[in-house]
Amino acid sequence: MIKKSIVAIIIGLFVSLFNLGTVTAKVPDTAPINGIYDEARILDSRFINYIEKLNTQLQNTDRKIQVGIVTVESLNNESIERFALNIARKWKIGYSQSNHGLLFVVAIKDRKMRLEISDQLSTIFTDGEANLYLEIVKPYYRIQDYSNGTLKLIETIANEKLIPHSKNETIIYHKKQTSTLGNFIKFSISVIFISIIIAIFFKRRGGRGGRGGDYLFTTMAILDALSSSKSNNSHNSGRWSGGGFSGGGSSGSW
């Protein structure tokens, strides 16, 4: 009985240790606006500008991919796989519409790196390919040219895997833009129509001695609520709102 209890306690401790979901290095729990956390201070302004431009460019493609970069001095004995997965999940890399997210993590003192790929993105960017791409940075990292190495890696991945080159995808994107415009027109007509009905209803009630003067206020409040919900939705689409990371990607060392 005692033996069983001891075994249960050991298993319990092991499981709770195994399930620790905390990021041990001081990486923020939410994604920085530009998607870059450079604790190791190895990235120059050229790289940062490139990632900012790349994320803007990728947001406007049909694939809607988002890229995050994290550099740390040390992993503090945590595995890079668990470390990268925790950040990718906490940062919600990708967009809610696509769940296409990519995270590159490098730990300088541990000489370890990882490309973490979301489930959706892994349909066009496999673990095997990620492993091949990691070879690109090794010659740079060995001479401690971290910024250029990381730039070369992300540039190559972006050009070969992330930025769509086929005309079809651009056409799909433009079609979606048109349909968004169509939806907006439909939405505006519906709002005007509903407002007119409400206005007529309250005006009639007002004629019978009700509080008819409120109809304008009510209509304005509904319009305001509808328009704010619309603008909130469009604002959310630009945030870090993706997910669907399940440990896909590849790790390497140099």
Place this chain on the structure above:
Amino acid sequence: MKKTSIIISVIVGVILLVFLMFSGTYNSLNASRHDVENAYAKIETQLQRRYDLIPNLVNVTKGYMEHESEIFTKIAESRNLVSAAKTQNEKIAANMQLDSAISRLLVIHENYPTLKSDVQAQQLMAELAGTENRIQVARTDYNDVANVYNKKISAFPNVMFAGAFGFSKAELYQAVSEAKTVPNVNLKP
């Protein structure tokens, strides 16, 4: 007459209250059980992915690793066990055995420089390493939701009728020490 109707109303009210309480608890437990089943299905998907990858990988690497016939035999045996497993416990046991064999293969392949220069073999190794990591993550996620579910069914008052409604305890995965480390796959010798 008035007294009778009050008594009937109270009885109906109590029955309704108990029904609402039971249905609320049942729905909550059912939702948790679905989470557990969903998490388990994700493990199964990754295990199937690994199962499908193995024949290609063995074909490509076998020629380079002639001295490792023992490990290939163990992989083949474990894979057969996986395919023959019927119950959930048999599947878990067979896959644990396969975990061990695959981990060993991923570690020892580093000792073969000629294999490391074969891009196709390395890509397959990277796919396998990626799948191993996905399996580990899926098992951890499963344990998380299974823990929540197990706590729910053992908490009062759920514990009183969880068994009667067929809510049995979900088994947890215990990590094999070898499977905890995801092997790195380096291309260049």
